[in-house]
Every structure is written in C-alpha cells, then in structure tokens.
Amino acid sequence: MRYYIVDDDSASRMMLKKIIVDGELGLVIGEAENGEKSIAPILSTLPDIVLIDFLMPDLDGIETIEKLKSQGFEGQFIMISQIVNKEMVGEAYKKGIEFFIHKPINKVEVQTILQKTAEQYRLRDSLLTIKESLASFTTAKPALKKQNVGEIVRTKLSDMGIMSEVGSNDLKEIIEMLVYKNNEPNTFPPLIDIYESLAKRQNAEDIKKEMKAIEQRLRRTILAAIQHIATIGSIDYTSREFEHYAPRYFEYQEIRKLMIEVGENRLNSSKIKVNIKKFIQVLYLEVLESYKNI
Amino acid sequence: MRYYIVDDDSASRMMLKKIIVDGELGLVIGEAENGEKSIAPILSTLPDIVLIDFLMPDLDGIETIEKLKSQGFEGQFIMISQIVNKEMVGEAYKKGIEFFIHKPINKVEVQTILQKTAEQYRLRDSLLTIKESLASFTTAKPALKKQNVGEIVRTKLSDMGIMSEVGSNDLKEIIEMLVYKNNEPNTFPPLIDIYESLAKRQNAEDIKKEMKAIEQRLRRTILAAIQHIATIGSIDYTSREFEHYAPRYFEYQEIRKLMIEVGENRLNSSKIKVNIKKFIQVLYLEVLESYKNI
DNA sequence: AGGTTTGTAGGATTTAGTAGGATTTCGTAA
DNA sequence: TTACGAAATCCTACTAAATCCTACAAACCT
Numbered sequence: 001m002r003y004y005i006v007d008d009d010s011a012s013r014m015m016l017k018k019i020i021v022d023g024e025l026g027l028v029i030g031e032a033e034n035g036e037k038s039i040a041p042i043l044s045t046l047p048d049i050v051l052i053d054f055l056m057p058d059l060d061g062i063e064t065i066e067k068l069k070s071q072g073f074e075g076q077f078i079m080i081s082q083i084v085n086k087e088m089v090g091e092a093y094k095k096g097i098e099f100f101i102h103k104p105i106n107k108v109e110v111q112t113i114l115q116k117t118a119e120q121y122r123l124r125d126s127l128l129t130i131k132e133s134l135a136s137f138t139t140a141k142p143a144l145k146k147q148n149v150g151e152i153v154r155t156k157l158s159d160m161g162i163m164s165e166v167g168s169n170d171l172k173e174i175i176e177m178l179v180y181k182n183n184e185p186n187t188f189p190p191l192i193d194i195y196e197s198l199a200k201r202q203n204a205e206d207i208k209k210e211m212k213a214i215e216q217r218l219r220r221t222i223l224a225a226i227q228h229i230a231t232i233g234s235i236d237y238t239s240r241e242f243e244h245y246a247p248r249y250f251e252y253q254e255i256r257k258l259m260i261e262v263g264e265n266r267l268n269s270s271k272i273k274v275n276i277k278k279f280i281q282v283l284y285l286e287v288l289e290s291y292k293n294i
Numbered sequence: 295m296r297y298y299i300v301d302d303d304s305a306s307r308m309m310l311k312k313i314i315v316d317g318e319l320g321l322v323i324g325e326a327e328n329g330e331k332s333i334a335p336i337l338s339t340l341p342d343i344v345l346i347d348f349l350m351p352d353l354d355g356i357e358t359i360e361k362l363k364s365q366g367f368e369g370q371f372i373m374i375s376q377i378v379n380k381e382m383v384g385e386a387y388k389k390g391i392e393f394f395i396h397k398p399i400n401k402v403e404v405q406t407i408l409q410k411t412a413e414q415y416r417l418r419d420s421l422l423t424i425k426e427s428l429a430s431f432t433t434a435k436p437a438l439k440k441q442n443v444g445e446i447v448r449t450k451l452s453d454m455g456i457m458s459e460v461g462s463n464d465l466k467e468i469i470e471m472l473v474y475k476n477n478e479p480n481t482f483p484p485l486i487d488i489y490e491s492l493a494k495r496q497n498a499e500d501i502k503k504e505m506k507a508i509e510q511r512l513r514r515t516i517l518a519a520i521q522h523i524a525t526i527g528s529i530d531y532t533s534r535e536f537e538h539y540a541p542r543y544f545e546y547q548e549i550r551k552l553m554i555e556v557g558e559n560r561l562n563s564s565k566i567k568v569n570i571k572k573f574i575q576v577l578y579l580e581v582l583e584s585y586k587n588i
Numbered sequence: 589a590g591g592t593t594t595g596t597a598g599g600a601t602t603t604a605g606t607a608g609g610a611t612t613t614c615g616t617a618a
Numbered sequence: 619t620t621a622c623g624a625a626a627t628c629c630t631a632c633t634a635a636a637t638c639c640t641a642c643a644a645a646c647c648t
Binding site for chain 1: 625626627628629
C-alpha cells in the first residue's frame with residue numbers, strides 16, 4: 001500500500017509514518033503540511049490511501065477531498081483529527097472517507113484500521129480482477145492489469161535497459177504531462193515547449209539552464225537505449241525487445257551501424273544520430289494506446 | 295446481517311436500532327443492558343455482529359468480548375462508547391474488535407461503518423467460495439505470502455547467484471534504507487551518500503575507510519553477479535534469469551563480452567566494467583515496485 | 589606455507605551540467 | 619520545383635564532481 005499524509009502538525013506526521021513503517025503496512029510516498037500543497041503531488045503519484053487531517057490552514061480536509069475527487073482521484077481517505085463536533089464527522093463520512101480516527105493518535109488503533117482498510121482494498125481489487133477476467137473470457141479479449149502512466153513508461157524504459165539513467169525520470173514526467181494535459185492527441189508540441197513546461201514543473205530556478213540540462217539528459221539516455229538495443233540485436237535479433245523497439249523508437253540505419261560495430265568488437269567509433277523527438281513521440285503514442293485500453 | 299446490541303443506556307440502544315432499521319442494514323435479533331445478561335442469548339442466537347458498549351455495570355465491554363471468544367463465539371464486534379482514554383481504545387482493538395465508534399452517536403458515521411463491516415464480511419465470504427472452488431482443480435497453491443523488503447531483495451540476489459557473497463548484506467541494508475527512508479521515490483541519492491549512511495548504520499569507527507570497503511564489497515559482489523548471469527546466458531540466453539536480469543541490471547555490452555569469452559573457454563582475460571549505480575538503482579526500483587503491492 | 593578473500597589508498601575514467609555553435613526542418617516565396 | 623531564412627533540433631567541448639579501477643597490504647582460511 002502507498003500512503004500519503006496531509007497534516008499541519010509535523011509531530012503527527014512523524015508518528016503516523018513511524019506506525020506505518022514499524023507495522024510494515026506499506027510505504028509513505030509523500031507528505032504535505034496543508035491541503036493546498038498536497039493536491040499536485042497526490043494527483044501525480046496516485047497513492048492508494050490518503051491520511052488527512054480535518055483542521056488545516058488554507059484548505060481544510062473536506063475541501064481537499066472534494067477537490068481531489070473532482071480531479072478524478074480515486075484513492076481512499078482516512079481522516080485523522082481531534083474534532084469533537086459529531087456533525088462534522090458525519091459530513092466527512094458523507095464525503096466518502098473510509099474512516100475517522102480521533103486524535104490523540106493511538107498506535108494500535110491506527111494500525112488496526114490501516115490493516116483493515118488495506119484488506120478491504122485488496123479484497124475489492126481481487127474481486128474486480130476476477131470479474132474482469134470473467135468478462136473478458138466471454139468476449140475473448142485478454143484482460144490487462146490496470147497500470148498508471150508512470151508504470152507503463154517504466155516498463156518500457158526497463159525493457160530498453162535505461163531504467164537507471166538520469167534522464168529516465170524526465171521521460172516519465174514528460175509522458176505524464178503529455179497524457180494528462182495534451183488535449184488533442186493528434187498534435188505534438190515542439191520539444192522546446194516540452195522542455196520548458198518540464199523545467200517549470202521541476203521548480204527550476206533558471207528555466208533556460210534547466211531546459212539545456214534536460215535536453216542533454218534526454219540525449220544521453222536515448223543514446224544509451226540505442227546502444228543497449230543494438231547490443232541485444234547483435235546477440236539475438238529475434239528477441240522481443242529488439243523486434244519491438246529497434247524499428248519504432250530509433251533510426252534503423254543507426255541501429256544497424258552500431259550492430260555491425262558491436263559485432264566487430266570496435267566500440268564507440270563512429271558517431272550516432274540521436275533523434276529525441278522521434279523517441280518521445282513514439283513513447284507517448286504507445287503509452288497513450290495502452291493507457292486507453294485499460 | 296444479524297445484529298445484537300449490548301448497552302446499559304436504553305436511549306442508545308433505541309438509536310442504534312433505528313439506524314439499522316432505517317438504513318436497511320439488517321436485523322436486530324436481540325439486546326441486553328449489560329454484559330452478563332448478553333452472554334447466553336448471544337451464544338444461542340450467534341449474531342454476525344455485536345454492537346457493544348465499553349462501560350457497563352457487572353461485566354464491561356472488554357470482559358464480555360473475552361468471555362464470548364473463550365466460549366467459541368466467532369462473530370465480529372463493534373464497540374460504541376464515550377471513552378476518552380486512548381489506552382482503552384488500543385486495548386479494545388487488541389482484543390479484536392472491528393471498529394471503535396465514539397459517542398455521541400452520529401447516524402452517518404454508524405451507517406457507514408456498519409455498511410463497511412457488512413461489505414467486508416460479504417467480500418471475504420465470496421472470495422472464500424471462489425478459493426474453495428478453485429482448490430478443487432489446483433493442487434499446489436501458490437500462497438501469495440507477504441514478504442518484507444529483505445526477503446524480496448534476497449530472492450533477486452539468489453536469482454543472480456550472489457546470495458553468499460559478502461556484499462549481499464550491504465545490498466540488502468542499502469535497499470532497506472532506501473525503501474524506508476527515501477521520501478521522494480523519484481530521486482536517487484548519490485552513491486557516496488548511500489555509502490556514508492550505511493557506514494554510520496553499521497557503527498563503523500572510521501567512516502571513510504568503511505565507505506571504501508563497502509564500495510569494494512559491492513563491486514566484487516556485482517562482478518560475481520555479472521559473471522554468473524553471463525554464464526547462464528552462454529548456455530541458454532532464453533532462460534528466465536538471463537532475460538530478466540542481463541538487460542536491466544548490467545551494461546549489456548559487458549555481458550556480451552563475457553558471454554563470448556565463456557563460449558570460447560578463455561576466462562578472466564579482459565576487464566569488465568561494473569556499474570554499481572545502475573545495479574543498485576534498478577534493484578531499488580524493482581523492490582519498490584513489488585513492495586508497494588503488499 | 590600457499591592460496592583466497594577482504595580492506596586500503598590513490599589515481600583514472602566517466603558523467604552531468606553548461607554554453608555555444610552546427611545542422612536539420614519547414615513554411616514561404618520565387 | 620528550388621531557394622531562403624528562421625525556428626527547431628541536434629552536436630561538441632569543457633569542467634567539476636561522482637564513480638570506477640588497479641594494485642598492494644592485511645586477514646583469513648585450510
């Protein structure tokens with residue numbers, strides 16, 4: 001389970017985190033000190049469960065939940081607060097929270113409730129999977145496991161052996177931005193615009209410098225992918241990865257050139273052309289395709 | 295659902311009853327004003343869910359639950375009380391109650407929680423049925439066992455044939471540290487920082503020396519992994535281990551170089567590049583992926 | 589003792605960011 | 619169709635920091 005904590009009291013956040021880690025209940029993938037600051041990261045990381053305080057400056061718990069739901073967030077909420085007014089507890093339940101825990105925090109209580117919520121989540125998920133595979137059994141269409149955009153991208157990058165390259169995270173974020181924000185899937189914005197919005201999203205101080213850095217990271221990452229795919233091809237050009245990625249993502253001449261060089265054991269001799277645009281565009285289209293089919 | 299209510303306050307009993315009837319949540323099959331008087335009827339009518347007050351004369355809520363469980367009653371308990379002392383809430387959860395609801399009673403809250411409990415009950419039941427019907431034709435059941443981070447790492451390291459290397463323990467500890475402490479899963483700290491925190495964690499006397507030692511242990515361990523995977527590959531490059539680990543964890547060119555050498559039976563001739571960073575980063579991301587599904 | 593593994597130390601190489609420039613692309617006009 | 623120019627895209631080169639490597643010493647087996 002992946003948790004996100006929203007609470008203006010840092011001591012509470014610490015305690016909750018400790019309870020989750022100690023109880024091996026899952027991962028805390030982020031935290032924020034008020035509703036306003038939590039919106040963007042929650043929408044981009046999509047935690048399974050959000051632990052949220054009721055009383056917070058700027059945006060209170062209920063408003064935050066409303067906002068997240070209106071943006072399509074489907075995770076579960078557990079509210080943790082010291083409210084005594086029972087009307088508000090009722091309100092919170094009406095908004096669809098899973099449970100309301102009263103402060104002060106009690107370790108056993110929180111652990112039990114989180115375990116229960118997680119169990120419920122898994123139970124529902126299992127039943128859903130069964131239901132879907134039964135449905136696809138009748139329509140003869142293979143059932144796909146649901147994934148978010150980040151996961152789809154990561155799978156592909158991992159196939160290309162560049163999961164750990166610095167630029168991989170840039171690629172992931174770029175595709176996320178494109179999938180979530182690009183209204184017309186048939187158009188593709190210029191790379192400069194993409195670099196610029198990514199730089200802004202990363203809160204870079206000097207946007208221009210960051211754009212340059214992004215470009216170089218991407219170039220080097222994609223170059224690594226080319227070399228990797230070419231090496232795969234020189235061992236076994238019938239492999240799934242080679243057949244899929246080599247012709248789609250890269251300039252085929254470049255791959256061929258590299259394969260010949262690899263075969264003759266002379267490395268990094270000639271220069272290779274890196275087509276960043278083609279790579280990102282293909283990646284985007286493929287991700288979009290499999291995302292839509294979910 | 296069949297409910298039984300135990301509460302010394304008749305007004306509370308009335309309200310709960312009304313909530314259950316109004317919300318069409320099920321049937322109230324009996325009630326009692328204290329623990330003592332409830333034991334016999336509960337054991338004879340076996341309700342699915344018992345709503346029980348904490349503070350009651352004669353026999354309090356927790357004692358009643360203990361007594362019923364010791365007599366073999368397997369229904370679920372929901373405690374409803376106006377207790378403020380959080381220790382007692384913890385105690386109640388330890389005794390195995392499903393939920394603790396704070397008085398005064400709020401209609402929406404009680405309804406939501408009863409619905410949830412009922413849903414959980416039905417979900418478990420459905421899954422149990424499915425599992426049993428599946429068991430009739432699957433002999434060996436895979437038993438999706440809950441794993442902790444250490445176990446996931448160990449599985450992968452043993453796939454790569456380096457379980458007994460000295461550096462394996464370092465690897466395990468590094469991944470544990472990263473999974474539990476890294477707040478932003480998208481970023482990856484520099485290796486130097488990782489070495490440093492690991493050295494500190496191991497209470498080394500001379501941190502700098504220990505960092506150097508860690509680095510060498512890791513290098514040698516990963517080199518062993520490369521050689522192991524290359525050997526597998528030179529025998530059968532379609533094997534599961536080779537296909538998975540070779541392209542993701544290592545520089546594929548290096549694997550290729552080694553495979554050719556192994557094939558020609560000339561050993562340890564050329565030097566192999568060891569990419570520690572890539573290895574750890576991929577290991578971390580993969581562990582994270584499988585851990586969050588817990 | 590003889591061989592193997594582990595630790596130590598310093599140096600070599602690679603990588604990521606930065607900046608400027610070269611090349612390619614694409615619409616438009618000749 | 620060809621030529622042109624601006625914009626977009628791609629490439630090279632440099633530096634500091636991170637990462638990787640070699641080689642020898644020490645410790646640990648048998």
